[in-house]
Amino acid sequence: MKVIRILAFVVVFLMWLLMAFFTLAAYQTIEWCMDSGTDIPWQVWAMLATVAAWCILILNIPTRSQKDFNRFINWLSDEG
Numbered sequence: 001m002k003v004i005r006i007l008a009f010v011v012v013f014l015m016w017l018l019m020a021f022f023t024l025a026a027y028q029t030i031e032w033c034m035d036s037g038t039d040i041p042w043q044v045w046a047m048l049a050t051v052a053a054w055c056i057l058i059l060n061i062p063t064r065s066q067k068d069f070n071r072f073i074n075w076l077s078d079e080g
Helices: 003-036 042-059 063-077
Strands: none
Touching: 003 042, 003 063
16 A cells, blocks of 8 residues: 555645635635725735745646656655
């Protein structure tokens, strides 16, 4: 059983879900602040910056690095 491969996939998938949650929460907070006339907290901008940084990092991984990561996961999950 390739537990390491599954674990790596789960971690990346959970990070994407977390980033989607951050984006939704930030937009809802901005909308609420604008409706109620209050200032938008800096934490909202920090959440959006975190999402942007994650997306930029994950989408700019070169193909060679992706292959190296896959080889590393394969090496970890080998049963031999």
